[in-house]
Amino acid sequence: MRKALGLFAFLGFTLFLLGAAMSLRPFGAPPHAEMDHYFITHAQEQASANNVVTSIVFDYRGFDTLGEATVLFTAVAGVLMALRRREVSS
Amino acid sequence: MNGDIIAINFPFIVVALLLALGFYTIGFKRNLIKVVIGVEILEGAVNLFLIALGYVKGGYAPIYTLAPKKAVGNMVLPTPQALTLTSIVIGVAVSALMLAFAVNIYRHYGTLDVTKIRRLRG
Amino acid sequence: MTTTIIKTTTRILAPLILVFGAYIILHGHLTPGGGFQGGAVFASGLALLIVACETDVVKKRFEKVPLSPLESIGALGFLGMALLGLMGYTFFRNVIANSGFIFGGRTPIGINPGFLNTGGTLAYMNIFVGMKVLAGLTSIVLIFFLLLGGKKDEW
Amino acid sequence: MMEHLPALMIAVPLFGAFTTPLLKKRYSLASMWAIIITAATLGLSLLLVQEVLSKGIIVYVFGAKNPSLVLPSGYRVPVRIIFEIDAIGAFMALSATLMSFIGALYSYSHVRMESGLEKYYALLLLLEVGILGMVLTGDLFNLFVFLEIAGIAGSALVGFRNYRGEASEAGIKYLIVSAVASLMVLFSIGLLYGQYGNLNIAYLSTQIHFDTVDMIALGLLFVSFAMKCGSVPMHYWVPDAYTEVPAGINPTLLVATYASLYALFRVSFSLFGAITWNMARVGWIMSILGVLTMFIGVTMALVQKDVKRLMSYHAISQTGYMLLGVGVGLTVLNDPAKLSAFGRTAMAGGIFHIINHIIYKSLLLMTAGALFYVTGTRNLNEMGGLARRMPYTTIAFIVGAAAISGIPPFNGFASKFLIYETSYQLNPLLAVIAMVTSVLTLASFVKVFASAFLGPPLEKYNEVREVPKPMVAAMIILAVLCILFGLFPNVVLKNLIYPAVDALLKLAQYQSWGGLA
Numbered sequence: 001m002r003k004a005l006g007l008f009a010f011l012g013f014t015l016f017l018l019g020a021a022m023s024l025r026p027f028g029a030p031p032h033a034e035m036d037h038y039f040i041t042h043a044q045e046q047a048s049a050n051n052v053v054t055s056i057v058f059d060y061r062g063f064d065t066l067g068e069a070t071v072l073f074t075a076v077a078g079v080l081m082a083l084r085r086r087e088v089s090s
Numbered sequence: 091m092n093g094d095i096i097a098i099n100f101p102f103i104v105v106a107l108l109l110a111l112g113f114y115t116i117g118f119k120r121n122l123i124k125v126v127i128g129v130e131i132l133e134g135a136v137n138l139f140l141i142a143l144g145y146v147k148g149g150y151a152p153i154y155t156l157a158p159k160k161a162v163g164n165m166v167l168p169t170p171q172a173l174t175l176t177s178i179v180i181g182v183a184v185s186a187l188m189l190a191f192a193v194n195i196y197r198h199y200g201t202l203d204v205t206k207i208r209r210l211r212g
Numbered sequence: 213m214t215t216t217i218i219k220t221t222t223r224i225l226a227p228l229i230l231v232f233g234a235y236i237i238l239h240g241h242l243t244p245g246g247g248f249q250g251g252a253v254f255a256s257g258l259a260l261l262i263v264a265c266e267t268d269v270v271k272k273r274f275e276k277v278p279l280s281p282l283e284s285i286g287a288l289g290f291l292g293m294a295l296l297g298l299m300g301y302t303f304f305r306n307v308i309a310n311s312g313f314i315f316g317g318r319t320p321i322g323i324n325p326g327f328l329n330t331g332g333t334l335a336y337m338n339i340f341v342g343m344k345v346l347a348g349l350t351s352i353v354l355i356f357f358l359l360l361g362g363k364k365d366e367w
Numbered sequence: 368m369m370e371h372l373p374a375l376m377i378a379v380p381l382f383g384a385f386t387t388p389l390l391k392k393r394y395s396l397a398s399m400w401a402i403i404i405t406a407a408t409l410g411l412s413l414l415l416v417q418e419v420l421s422k423g424i425i426v427y428v429f430g431a432k433n434p435s436l437v438l439p440s441g442y443r444v445p446v447r448i449i450f451e452i453d454a455i456g457a458f459m460a461l462s463a464t465l466m467s468f469i470g471a472l473y474s475y476s477h478v479r480m481e482s483g484l485e486k487y488y489a490l491l492l493l494l495e496v497g498i499l500g501m502v503l504t505g506d507l508f509n510l511f512v513f514l515e516i517a518g519i520a521g522s523a524l525v526g527f528r529n530y531r532g533e534a535s536e537a538g539i540k541y542l543i544v545s546a547v548a549s550l551m552v553l554f555s556i557g558l559l560y561g562q563y564g565n566l567n568i569a570y571l572s573t574q575i576h577f578d579t580v581d582m583i584a585l586g587l588l589f590v591s592f593a594m595k596c597g598s599v600p601m602h603y604w605v606p607d608a609y610t611e612v613p614a615g616i617n618p619t620l621l622v623a624t625y626a627s628l629y630a631l632f633r634v635s636f637s638l639f640g641a642i643t644w645n646m647a648r649v650g651w652i653m654s655i656l657g658v659l660t661m662f663i664g665v666t667m668a669l670v671q672k673d674v675k676r677l678m679s680y681h682a683i684s685q686t687g688y689m690l691l692g693v694g695v696g697l698t699v700l701n702d703p704a705k706l707s708a709f710g711r712t713a714m715a716g717g718i719f720h721i722i723n724h725i726i727y728k729s730l731l732l733m734t735a736g737a738l739f740y741v742t743g744t745r746n747l748n749e750m751g752g753l754a755r756r757m758p759y760t761t762i763a764f765i766v767g768a769a770a771i772s773g774i775p776p777f778n779g780f781a782s783k784f785l786i787y788e789t790s791y792q793l794n795p796l797l798a799v800i801a802m803v804t805s806v807l808t809l810a811s812f813v814k815v816f817a818s819a820f821l822g823p824p825l826e827k828y829n830e831v832r833e834v835p836k837p838m839v840a841a842m843i844i845l846a847v848l849c850i851l852f853g854l855f856p857n858v859v860l861k862n863l864i865y866p867a868v869d870a871l872l873k874l875a876q877y878q879s880w881g882g883l884a
Contacts, residue, residue, distance in 0.1 A: 006117060014110040016583070021102035022095055023579040024561060028147035032564030034444045036144075036167040040152060042439075043168075048309040048319040049241035049331045052152035052165070056172040057246060058334045062304040063429040063448045066294060067500065067512035068176045068248075069341055070381065073287050074493045074516055075183030076348040077388065078523025080280075081486040082190040082535065083355050109554070116547065122539070129543060132550045139554065143561045155242045155326035162323065170560070173508055177553060179248055179345075180515050184546045186352050187519060191526055191539035193359065198532030207536055280388055287385040295378060297430065303374035304430040 101142040108135035122195065122202040126188045133181040137174050144170030214266055222264040229257030237342035241331035247338040251345025258346065259353045270357065279351040286344025293333050293340065308332035370434050372415050373427040373450040376460065376499055380408050380467075384492035387485055394484040398475045401488035405468040408495065412457070412464040419457040420866055424881030426451055426505075437880050445567045451505030451880060453870035455718065458863055459502035459622075459629050462722050466618035466729060467495040469841045473733055474615030476835035477740060478527075487527060487613075494520040494619050501626045505880075507556045507638075508566045510630060511549060514595075517623045518545030524620070525612045537607035544604045548591040555584040555591075568638050569878050577642045588634045589649070595627035598690060599660040602683045606667075609679035610745075614736020618729035621682065625721050628689060635697055636871045641878075646700045653694030654793070658800050661687025665807045673745045674815060675735045678728065681771060681811070684804060685724045691801065692717020692786045695793050696868075706872075709789040714868045715860060716785030722863075723778040723852060727770035730845040734764040737834045737842070738819060747815060752824035756831045761820050763842040768816060770849045772809035778852035781860075 025031055039056055047055035057065050096103065112135060115128030149166035150157060192202065199207045233254030240246035262270050297305030308316045309332025317329040331338075368375075383404030390397040419425055427434045427450040437445050452460075471491060478487060497517025504510050522545065526538030560566060562581065563574045575581055597605040605624075612620055635649055664684030671677035696714030699705035737760045738753065739745050754761045770777035773784075783805060791798035833839065852859055876882065 003118075010110070010114060010117060013113065014106070017106035017109050018103065020558070020580065020583045021099055021106040024099060024102050024558070026095070026098045027101050027142060028098075028145050030143065030146065030167060030561070030564060032562075033146075033167055034442060035446050035565050036169050038439060038442055038444075038446050039168050040165050044154060044319045044321050046309070047241075047306055047332065047334060048317070049334050050154040050319060050324065050326050051241050051243065051246070052154070052168040053171045053175070053244075054241050054246045054331075054334060054338070056168050057175060058337045059304070059306045059430055060447055061169075061172055061508075062294065062337070064172075064176055064509055064512050065337075065341070066290065066304075066377075066381075067509065067516060068179050069287055069290055069344060070384075070493065070496065071180050071183045071512070071516050071519060072345065072348050073283065073385070074490065074519045074523065075187050076283060076351055077486045077489050077493070078187045078519060078526075079190040079352050080355060081483045081490070081523060082187070082194055082526050082529050082538070083359055084483045084486075084529065116543070125543065129546050129550075132547065136550050136554050136557065139557050140560075143557055151244065153242075153244060154323055157323045159323070167564075169566075170557075173560075175246075175248060176508075176512065180512070182349075183519060184515070184542065187523060188539060188542055188546075189356075191522075191535045191542065193356075194526065194529050194535035195532060195539065198535065207532070280391070284385050284389050288382070291378065291381060291385065298371055298374070302427070302429060302431055302434050303371065303378070305432070306430065 102139070105135050105139040105142065108138065120203050120205055122192050122204055125204070126185060126192065129188065130181065130185055133177070133184075137177055137181070140170045140174045140177065144168070214264060218264050222260050226257050226260050229260065230254055233257060233342075233346070237338055238335075239326075239328070240338035241334045242326035242328070247341030248345055250338070251342040252349060254342065254346040255349035255353070258350045262350075262353055262357050267358065270354070274354055279347045279354070283344050283347035283351070286340045286342075286347060289340035290337055290344065293336050296333065306332045306334065308336070309334075369414075369418070371427075372411065372418060373425060373452060373503060374429070376408065376411055376415060376503060377496060379411060380404055380492045380496045380499070384489045384496060387489040387492065391485050394479070397485045397488045398471070401471045401491060402468070402475065404492060405464065405471045405495065409464040409468045412460045415452065416457045416461050416863075419452055419454055420862070424451060424453045424870075424876060426880045426883055435883055437883050444565055445570055448509050449505045449567055449569075449880070450503050451569060451877070452503050453877060453881075454866035455629065455632070455868075455870045456502045458718070458722070458867045459626060460499055462725055463495060463498040463502065463619070463622045463626070466622050466725060467491065469729065469844060470615045470618045473736075473838050473841035474613065475837040477615045477736055477838055478613050481528070483527075487524070490520045490524050491616060491619060494524065494616070494623060498619070498623050498626045502629055505568050506566050507559065507568055507571070511553050511556060514545075514549045514552060514627070514630070517626065518542065518549060518595075521545070521608070521620055521623050524616045525608045527613055527616075528611065531611070533607075534611040537604075537611040540604045541608045544601065545595060548595045551587050551591040555587040558584040568633070569880055572638050572641050572874070573878050575639065575641060577639075585634070585639050588638075589631065592627050592631040592634065593656065596624050596631060597683050597686055598656050599663055599683075599687075602660065602664070605683050606676050606679040609682060609732065610673065610675045614733050614739070617732040617736070618725065621725050621728055624686070625689075625725065628686070628721070632693055632871060636700075637874065637877050640874045647698050650694050650697030650700065653697055654691050654790070654797060657687040657690030657692075657694050658797055659687070660684065660690060661804045662800055665804045665811070668811050669807065672747050674738060674747050674750075674819065675732060675745050677747075677811065677815065678731050678735055681808060682724075682728050684808065685720070685728065685771070687804070688720050688783065688786055688801065689717045689724070691790055691797060692720060692782075695790050695797075698793060700872075709792045711868055711872070712785055713789035713793075714871065715864050716782050716789060718867050719785065719856070719860060719864045720782035723770070723782045726845055726848050726852070727767045727777075727779060730763055730767040730842060730849065731771065733838070733842050733845070734760050734767065737838055740834055740838070741831045742828060747818045750819040750825075751822040752820075753828065753831065754820035755824065756828065757833050759833055759839045759842065763846045764816065764820065766846040766849050768812035770853065772812055773805045774809075776850070776853050778849050778856070781853055781856035
């Protein structure tokens, strides 16, 4: 019973997602791209880098990348902590 | 018209199907490793979605080093690529931690079946 | 997993992978790639070195490698490069670009063959992030390997 | 240096987190370092609150020539990451830094005997960074990144006691919930980016014209953030996570939960605030969700034997009050007469309840941690007669229990009263359920008090003494705050809460980055 209900909800959700995909703007033709246009035209002069993606990653949206590096740092600390030896001195 | 939109928006439909697959795996699989794989499928679907958003028909990679002449003024959107890069790294971090927990759970209970390890119910 | 075939292949491939990783990190502001991707490539080379050896050899080899401090230093260096912008501008301002300092050369506008001496803080950040990522991923692989590839009774 | 305050709010705890693992061999040094860093961040956030209250919205553009250069010359869209701090963001930042400081202080003694402490303190600071980034940012993708930091750091800390199977289980549960929720957030960010080509919340809110895709994005954002703040259909992770996490992390983890609640408010009031049709409906959904959450939470709590688990179910139930208060405000958002009659007060009640709940629930969970510290068990049936042995803990528990049950001189009463009064005007049934919940809460805490602290002294606890001083200090600070907030609610309301409510309501000011564009 519970599984059937779950399957029903799941099918509904799938249809919902498909509906979202259908109603999205056509693929390959982004309607608004002022921000990206700015990056493409100004990256070489402002960040002095040929690679526009890198100039976004480290300059225009560099703060996100700090967060991203922090996520990795957090995960490494978490993994090392979760798998540390048991040495509880009580 | 309807057939048209399916053909044009095919990448987005693939994303929707992948998302559904990921949710199915998380919701209906009993093995913890499979649940982790489900989260990874979701991750891949969202990354694919972001990259697909940035595509411009006939566009070139947004890199000026030794690019072909036609590339100037005809590049795909760079922001989704940067976002995807961030989200991939985050996905790696999440899956590493999930697997570490899975190892701990296996060490403790000797099983990865979620129905058997749920002692915290109530 | 430690047959002669794997060991020989590793001996040939690992240096190439490491060099390729370093190349991707250093040329992050010119060609596809960057600190994260290069760091991941570098870490995969180290992972190859880890899985191709016996546990004891790995333990001895990586005992002296300060992975955790290296990661901290990478992260702190990244933060420090971002903090440089506080000298007169804002956090994450690319102060080195076009300043004439190392990596501070001027990029010609438009299509060009790419010059290494450009990018400003981008190049430094790539290096720091690459360091951090390779240390972090390697320590994850290492701890999983030592835990699961080791003797069973260690659990 | 004042104009760089928003950047320093992130940079200082981040610096602390990156340096803490270097102190590997000296655990007490790591904990001292964490206390110093959290105290410094607390000072910075006090400065920030003062700045925001005196000058209005603070905007900080990362990487621009100067911090207030929102739009690049010649363009009408923001391109860089922008921190946009209004009164409610500053209020949440203050709660986060205060609670991290208290938690670090408490942890100094509480987890001293465990291993891996340098990682523990690094993760505590990272959790704080995650919350601060979430509440200060004005950029959707940035919100996602910090949501992930908070989620990963939080779940790693939930699994801190890796020698207990339950801890890893709770950790992976929390991690899967937060990973799925934040992936859905990322998906809806992608939808919005695909529609409008930008990621700035203020800019997006001026552009949104609410077609099918936007509706889907709103639905996904609402569901994901509701999931992460422990509202009812997806509350299963809350009791596990709060029970298994060390008591010193509980305050920060509570704030992390409410940072998701803040994001929910931000989405409803700012991102989608400009559309007129849906908000009353969303408000009703939020209020009903709130009532359900509070009732189901409290009924589940009544049957618990594990003291921390009981309190965690009460945490779910109290989240319902916040949802109810703000939901009532959202229902009447487009009706100025009703908004000034009771909507604004209801929102004040809901937001005031956030800080009140954080304070007294942290206090209660810390007393539970203290009981665990001395007895080694969390089962209520095995405790008894501890009142005489642990006088400070007992006092702290009484204050916290009185506050959570809404007894007059304590802070819980102040906010709950506002919520009863205003939700009655929307629909009397809501207020009745809220009051019944409060009575049940009181009953449940009387039970805890009787079985843990009263009764004949048990033989096996003859050696038990009061917990170490740092733990006592942390509990006393919170108990004093409970009483102060209860005695002078009007001071807090006037200086902190109403500015926060107005910040949510004044959409035009948020949309124009405080008048910069």
